[in-house]
Amino acid sequence: MTDNAIEIQGLKKTYAGTGKAPAKEALKGIDLTIPRGSIFGLLGPNGAGKSTLINILAGLVVKSAGTVKIWGFDQDKNPRQSRAAIGVMPQEPNLDPFFTPAGSLDVQAGLYGVPKAQRRTAEILDLIGLTDKADAYARSLSGGMRRRLLLGKALVHSPQILVLDEPTAGVDIELRNMLWQNVRKLNEQGMTIILTTHYLEEAEEMCDDIAIINHGEVIIRDSTQNLLGRLDSKTLVITPAHPAELPALPEEIKGDKAADGTLSFTYQSEKTPADQILSLVRDAGIMIKDVRTQEADLEDVFLSLTRAQ
Incomplete structure (x- = not known):
């Protein structure tokens, strides 16, 4: 096992053209390593390629070329192990309105093959502050509660790596502070955190290292302090x-x-x-x-x- 949680070499993704639209090269040969135990910022303007990169890590998008290793597992050779090592909190809510928070976490754990005896539903509900809403339908939750539930779903299989895709977009200050408290707690327990955000002050405060992506390429990757010193x-x-x-x-x-x-x-x-x-x-x-x-x-x-x- 290496000291890196993520190792990416020569990663490319080209989306095929549709109709009169030409093919689009979203990633142009990304090389990137993310250290274990770090809070890593992945920054870039809209359309830079961040979401494509995250979706490839999550196994939702098939890459065009390159290699991806997650927690030491090659994504092509060990797809099950690499996917089990990573949890993703998406930017957009994807909750079933007829499931309760407890039910959503149980179903998500089942999809990852977590045995009932090893499921941490109550523990996760307590972590995200939804214990009192455990049996309420998801459709009755506020927007902030739904985002907390998204975080809970990303944690059900105890991943070594947690990806937060714009986690505080459109949320209030109280929820943002609670989220960062949870993130710091998880990181202190050894979890590697990958954060994308448009709130640069958050990245400056939270991240140990940062990579900036633009036009499908990594234009710089360095420690936060070194970047500020530039x-x-x-x-x-x-x-x-x-x-x-x-x-x-x-x-x-x-x-x-x-x-x-x-x-x-x-x-x-x-x-x-x-x-x-x-x-x-x-x-x-x-x-x-x-x-x-x-x-x-x-x-x-x-x-x-x-x-x-």
Whole structure:
């Protein structure tokens, strides 16, 4: 067994053309490894190929070329074992409205061949906060409860890897916080988590490593901290004691005045020390009431990389 939960080499997927529409190459040769025990972010704009990649991992889409190993099992040689090692919480609800949460979990466990004596229905219902709704019809559940049930269904066969496809899209803050508490708990127990999200602040907070996909290719894969360090950009925000205009600035410093009167100065910390900006402000006769700095975030990195494509 390797140290990687997922190993992907040369993964390609081309969807056949229909009617006048030409064939579409969704994945163009993905190479990717995901370490065991990590929380891994899979990011990219709409249409980048993320859903195709996840569906191939889940066994829902047949790849065109390449190799996929899940928990050490080759998807082509050991399809049952590779599928048993992974659980997927889909983006769209796929619940039978006439099943109760307890019934849904039991049926899902049966589909994975989990013996009745080994099913963890009550434990999972408690984890996702649906114990009091165990015997209610799924159609009577709120949207947030249905998303929790989707998470429960992904856990019934005790997978080593859990894929969360846009898990917090359209949910309230309380449910989002509960979901992340559960994810951290599962990760602490050794489960590998793969997360796709459009909320980049979530990826920045949760993920150890991140891969960014665009136009069917991995354009970068690195630790979250290294990605954030790629942009040597800082912003110094000054609140003047009295109304003031921007002082004259050299070309390497970009200035802006906000509607509330604050002055912001964006610069590269390797080339420009913050003290130089403060000196420019003082020399302009501006009294400083407050000062703070802003670091580049994952959204800045994401936009800089995807716009360059």
